[in-house]
Amino acid sequence: MSFACPVCGFPGLEGAPYDKHGCASFDICPCCGIEFGYDDATTSHLELRMRWIAGGKRWWSDRGPPRGWDADRQLAQIGE
Ligand SMILES: [Zn+2]
Numbered sequence: 001m002s003f004a005c006p007v008c009g010f011p012g013l014e015g016a017p018y019d020k021h022g023c024a025s026f027d028i029c030p031c032c033g034i035e036f037g038y039d040d041a042t043t044s045h046l047e048l049r050m051r052w053i054a055g056g057k058r059w060w061s062d063r064g065p066p067r068g069w070d071a072d073r074q075l076a077q078i079g080e
Contacts, residue, residue, distance in 0.1 A: 007040070007048045008032035008057075009078040012066065031074075033060030049078075 003013040010031035017025055017036040024037020032052045034040060040048060057071035 004078075005029040005031060005034070006045045007034045008052055008071075009074045011074070011077070028060075030061035030063065031059060031065070049075075 002011060003016045004011045005013055006017055008029060008031045010029055013027065013029065015025050015027055017027065017029075019025070024040075026035060026037045028035045032048070034048055034052075053075070057075075059065040059069065059071075
């Protein structure tokens with residue numbers, strides 16, 4: 001099972017960013033580099049997303065994006 005990042009929409013997170021009680025995982029999204037519960041403690045997901053887009057929608061992790069990764073298609077799937 002995988003989960004989507006609430007900031008960039010990356011659908012391949014290994015754990016839920018927040019559990020059902022609203023507790024953060026403190027995992028880091030490999031796509032946008034946001035640490036859940038830290039970076040988004042004081043800044044909204046929308047604001048963080050706008051910063052990521054303004055910064056060029058770059059893949060964050062050293063491991064590199066999955067084959068066929070498309071930032072724009074990923075963003076289009078965020079339902080907000
Ligand atoms: Zn992300």
